[in-house]
Every structure is written in structure tokens, then in C-alpha cells.
Amino acid sequence: MAVTKMNFLIKSLLSLQAILISFFLSGCLQFPATISDFKIMTTSQQELDGTPLRVTFFEVGLGDCILVETPTGEVVLIDGGVGWYCDLIFNYLESQGITRINSMIVTHPHYDHYGGFPEILERYKPDRFYHNGAPDFSSKYLELLNIVNKYKIPAQSLRRGDDLSSVFGPQVQSQVLYPNEKAVTLDSQDDFNDGSIVIKLVYGESSFLFTGDVEEDEEARLIELEGDNLKSDVLKLGHHASLFSGTVEFFETVSPQIAIAQGTQLADIYLFYPRPSYGIISRLKKLNVPLIYPKKDGTIQVVSDGKSCHWNSLTQLESTPIKLNIP
Numbered sequence: 001m002a003v004t005k006m007n008f009l010i011k012s013l014l015s016l017q018a019i020l021i022s023f024f025l026s027g028c029l030q031f032p033a034t035i036s037d038f039k040i041m042t043t044s045q046q047e048l049d050g051t052p053l054r055v056t057f058f059e060v061g062l063g064d065c066i067l068v069e070t071p072t073g074e075v076v077l078i079d080g081g082v083g084w085y086c087d088l089i090f091n092y093l094e095s096q097g098i099t100r101i102n103s104m105i106v107t108h109p110h111y112d113h114y115g116g117f118p119e120i121l122e123r124y125k126p127d128r129f130y131h132n133g134a135p136d137f138s139s140k141y142l143e144l145l146n147i148v149n150k151y152k153i154p155a156q157s158l159r160r161g162d163d164l165s166s167v168f169g170p171q172v173q174s175q176v177l178y179p180n181e182k183a184v185t186l187d188s189q190d191d192f193n194d195g196s197i198v199i200k201l202v203y204g205e206s207s208f209l210f211t212g213d214v215e216e217d218e219e220a221r222l223i224e225l226e227g228d229n230l231k232s233d234v235l236k237l238g239h240h241a242s243l244f245s246g247t248v249e250f251f252e253t254v255s256p257q258i259a260i261a262q263g264t265q266l267a268d269i270y271l272f273y274p275r276p277s278y279g280i281i282s283r284l285k286k287l288n289v290p291l292i293y294p295k296k297d298g299t300i301q302v303v304s305d306g307k308s309c310h311w312n313s314l315t316q317l318e319s320t321p322i323k324l325n326i327p
């Protein structure tokens with residue numbers, strides 16, 4: 001019990017610290033997007049048969065920001081970072097000739113996941129907006145919801161089992177694995193991470209698991225609920241690979257070929273504890289799972305043709321592409 005209380009206290013202090021720092025930085029400092037560094041690598045490994053599924057993990061400093069481009073042309077943004085690097089996202093979309101984002105999903109109402117959404121929403125006005133329904137009454141989140149209302153964008157809270165086939169298109173099998181109704185209550189404000197939206201995508205023989213900011217308790221719950229269905233080739237690590245997430249049991253159940261940690265670049269400086277955590281680095285190493293993260297590898301893109309997939313760094317040419325071995 002004492003350990004649980006201590007964990008809660010530490011998490012509360014770190015959350016408060018993160019919120020204060022996010023607001024301070026969002027108001028006082030500007031981090032220019034690294035547009036001049038933005039180059040798309042062309043290697044023989046990028047030559048794929050058929051239309052690929054592309055998943056881009058943008059380097060946004062703090063928070064998550066993931067763009068999914070499906071083989072049938074749907075464009076979905078999962079989270080929007082804190083908003084410092086929106087130009088990087090816009091630059092990528094323009095470079096690809098993408099003029100529409102069909103759907104935006106905010107996995108949970110923390111600023112490092114929705115801070116960039118107001119600017120992105122104003123520019124791209126998606127057809128649909130999804131959230132987890134947690135009762136956040138902060139002025140920043142209400143501002144986001146006001147923009148959604150202003151453009152009359154249909155908004156829906158997602159729950160385990162919801163159908164997203166119209167969002168990701170007919171060729172990509174999509175599953176909402178979390179949250180269930182119990183995970184999002186009026187008490188959710190104590191820890192919004194607990195109600196993060198978790199989505200699994202399957203394209204051909206390749207699979208992706210997006211975990212929002214789930215932590216150890218939710219990882220255990222997901223194992224109970226899903227078991228082997230969690231197995232995925234690409235794992236977006238929960239809660240920015242912090243010390244509160246990434247159990248051995250979860251890694252063994254998901255059994256990923258690569259693990260990607262987002263929102264780590266500035267965490268060392270502003271949150272005073274390293275991300276990825278030493279524990280996660282060590283556990284993944286023992287399981288021989290390559291750990292990829294923007295602090296080291298820049299903006300990451302994973303491309304799948306349904307039979308094989310590979311990842312590249314879009315911003316750091318020295319990064320070594322790894323080809324995944326999907327049986």
C-alpha cells in the first residue's frame with residue numbers, strides 16, 4: 001500500500017510538473033520545425049509492391065503525433081503533440097500532396113496529445129473527430145472542442161469494440177481495444193492516461209499497436225482482455241516509454257518486431273526523468289526488440305505493403321533502416 005501511495009504521489013507531482021512546463025513553454029518559447037532537415041529517404045527497400053500503408057511518427061518534442069495513410073487514401077491523425085512542430089506535419093503533408101486529413105483522434109485529454117490539434121483542425125477541418133470522452137474542463141481542451149463545434153465536425157467518443165472501418169478504409173482491419181466504459185469515469189481527471197484509446201491496425205500480414213499513454217495497470221488489463229490478440233509487429237510504447245509503463249509481460253504478449261517511443265526528445269530536459277526509461281531499454285534489449293525513438297532517430301515512418309514492412313527516419317539520414325521479418 002505504501003508503495004502504491006508513493007507511486008501515486010510521484011506520478012501526481014510529475015503530471016503537475018509536465019502540465020506547468022507545457023503551458024509555460026507553449027506560451028513563452030517557440031521551437032522551430034526542422035523543415036530544412038526534412039528529406040525523404042529513397043532506398044531500394046522503399047520500393048514496394050502495391051499501395052502501401054504508411055505510418056509516420058512525427059518528432060514533436062513532447063507528446064505523440066502519428067499520421068496513418070491507408071492504401072485506399074484515408075488519412076488519419078492520432079494525437080497532435082504539444083503544437084510546437086505543426087509546421088513539420090504541414091510540410092510533410094504538402095510534400096506528399098495530401099490536402100485532407102479525414103479523421104483526427106485524440107487518445108486522451110492531455111496537452112501533449114491535443115496541444116497541436118487546434119492549429120491542425122483550423123487548417124484541415126477533418127470529417128470526423130474522435131476522443132475518449134473523459135471529462136476534461138480545462139480551458140485549453142474546451143478551446144479545442146469549441147473549434148470542433150465551430151466547424152460542425154462530427155465528434156464521437158470511442159469505446160472498446162467500436163467499428164472504425166469507415167475511418168481506416170476497407171483494406172485495413174482496425175480494432176478499438178480500449179478504453180472500456182469502466183476506464184473513463186468522472187474520476188478520470190485523476191489520471192487521464194488510464195482511459196487512453198488503444199487501437200490495433202492490421203494490414204495484410206503486418207500489424208500495429210497504438211497505445212496512447214497506457215501504463216502498467218492498463219497493460220495488465222489489456223492482457224486480460226485481449227491476450228494473444230495484442231500480438232503486433234510494431235508497438236508504439238505506452239506513456240512515452242516512461243518508468244510507469246512497459247512491463248515484461250506486456251512486451252512478451254505483444255511480441256513486437258520494433259518498439260517506438262514518442263515524446264521523448266525534450267523529456268530529459270523538462271521532465272527530469274529519462275524517456276525511454278532505463279528499465280524499458282533493458283527489457284526490450286533482453287527480448288531483442290529494437291527500440292526506435294525520435295530523440296535518436298528523428299521522425300520515423302513505417303511502411304507496409306501487407307507482406308513486408310520497413311522503417312526509415314525521415315529526418316536523419318544516418319539512421320539505418322531495419323527490414324522487418326513478417327512471416
Ligand SMILES: [Zn+2]
Pocket residue numbers: 063064110112113213239240263
Ligand atoms: Zn502523453
